[in-house]
Amino acid sequence: MEKKMSLSQNSPARLNTLFAKRTQKMKASEIRELLKLLDQPDIISFAGGIPDPAYFPRVAFEQAMLKATSEQAAGVALQYSTSEGYTPLRDWIVDYMGRHGVSCTRDNILITAGSQQALDYLGKLFLDPNDTALVAWPTYMGALGAFNAYEPRYDRFDPQANRPIEDITADAEAAGGRVKFVYLSSDFANPTGVTLTEDQRLTVLKRAEALGCAVIEDAAYQELRYQGEEVKPMLALEIEQKGSIEECRTIYLGSFSKTLAPGLRVGWAVAAKPVIQQMVLTKQAADLQTATINQIAVNEVARGVFNEHVATLREVYGARLNAMLAALERHMPEGVEWTRPEGGMFVWVTLPKGMGGAELLVKALEAKVAFVPGGAFYADGSHTNTLRLNFSMSPAAKIEEGIARLGDVIRAQM
Template sequence: MSLNQKTSPTTSERLTALFAHRTTRMKASEIRELLKLLDQPDIISFAGGIPDPAYFPREAFAEAMVKATGEQAASVALQYSTSEGYTPLRDWIAGYMSRYGISCSRDNILITAGSQQALDYIGKIFIDPDDTALVTWPTYMGALGAFNAYEPRYDRIDPQTNRPVEAVLADAEEAGGQVKFAYLSPDFANPTGITLSEEQRRTVLARAEALDCAVIEDAAYQELRYRGEVIKPILALELEDKGDIDACRTIYLGSFSKTLSPGLRVGWVVAAKPVISQMVLIKQAGDLQTATINQIAISEVAHSVFDSHVATLREVYGGRLTAMLTALERHMPEGVSWTNPDGGMFVWVTLPTDMDGAELLQEALKANVAFVPGAAFFADGSNRNTLRLNFSMSAAAKIEEGIARLGSVIRSQL
């Protein structure tokens, strides 16, 4: 073959050339890759934001599955069902939401395959290419992954130091689109663990009104409060003002993944009926419905043990948060700072400005400790001197050892 002779593209190369432009915005999740480390017993991993399987309500789920697959019940559990979701589960969720001051009916609720699917639906419904999505800085990388496929432009939502509304709108118009929504997790946010005060939540609502955009309230960690007083969800605050959920612009995303079971993939959306109706159409076209048997199992377990199980998680995870904060105070060198959450699963660490979290991870792995570098949580990949630590998966002694190792690695890089 001569040097200037061209080779024909392979079949796979021809196929990839046909991919839509939006696929260039899709990136592998750093967290999903790091979760593979959990299979290595010598690694102390603070990487995955996952619940401890030792505290799954296994007996309750075993009973629920037996009941669901009984002779009479199996015709429902193993059959197709409505796209909106299993009615007894939606009714339980409506009652649950009322605890937090959110009055809604089952018609305001859609069951999804985890709240991650709901985030994808949000992107599909709202985002045209070059529209603006307002996100916290940093924000949940799974949300960025879900939205990226729809080719948005990102801008910041900051309840404390927002730019003038006119500037945000002007920038969005210059980019060729509109401001469509503000996405945030007000309770124990992933990745920072920060919680917004009621005043800050009202500021978000006022800003959304001024921008005439939706508010996406990701409440995945709402139940995992270990200290302090409960703060009303953004949707509850808006309902106080407007009196009717169908007049509200806030879309609430809930999940059983952090409380009962992540593997069953059951989450939910609470919103005005027109939003739910549009999401139902997307679900019908996408996967028809969330698995019926999974919904039934979640419903049975939620009805029987939800409150007592969550109380156990709060005690266990709250102790682990205390252990991590104590270990950080003991082992981190000068120049390192971290958040002090009241709940959730994460502590956010800021390193000296000249350090890179991704480079630090490579050194930390040599010491058999893992975490998630922080740049992946920023829409622009900035703030590389940050990292996220998870405490829910490790007992206190392992947290102490892992933070001691990490502190030694950081100290060696100063």
């Protein structure tokens, strides 16, 4: 008879007992799980915050990749490169930021693997356990996921509220830390679609100054404006106040994921040099650099078709936003409310009190329609009677059908 072998305490099967305590705060993203639904052709999905691949500048990227891998260029494109990023792309971003009122140099720019990586780096850079991160309520769940590993305490930050600075600071100190930053999406926020006015942005800067903390400005959706006038980034407003980016506490995060293509994972951070220098050290320890060939391709495509391509996205996505707002008006029962964004990719829906988004999703999937329940966007898991709808992936006819189905499901639960 074979003798059974017992698992030792250090067996691979028991390695989970060795995980750091911080891993207990790492949770699966509801969005990443829901993206699997896109493989089911009978599901009308309003779940992911995904650009429509039919409008990727495929030909431009094909040509850029061929050029990058030519005999003359492959030695650069396929080689290690600097952690700061590909210099011509950083120079393009300098010009881009200048057009939006942010005067900076390439030394103020770090190329990251999407703005999501920058969020992780900033969490690592600023947060000690029990420090306070001030966030919108609700806020981008990917930011919460990035920050959670560094064990912060979250507190609500509302630019329209006038909560005393002393109370915010006292609560942070009572929790055993300090207020380290305000994190906000200033344009067409994920998940609400709401945009901060210039007055609200100035209030954010004023309150951050009083708190002595950083401001993280997530501008992933800035280019996706379909109506209304552009509002200057908070970093631009702060430079106007202080005269130089080197005096500013705002850290601006940009991304090519929503404009050119998300799969290449190219984003950027813009900040005062000491912040960028520390982020560079963080990147060197993490992945050395963002893929050189991807940066070269993005630079080539951005210089060739960026403005024209963004104009196309604005036309297509703007029509889809209008289709969703019109469908909501037609099909939602009384008691359901929603935001009316001027851009971005999302509409935020508030259900009648007592109705839960997660429970509603179960019924909605039976009707072959999907969305993201809203509770995941709150640091405390509250406000479960909410949900997020994405409109960028679906043509008008599918939006009409999906919202009609969703309206029927909601009506049946009331």
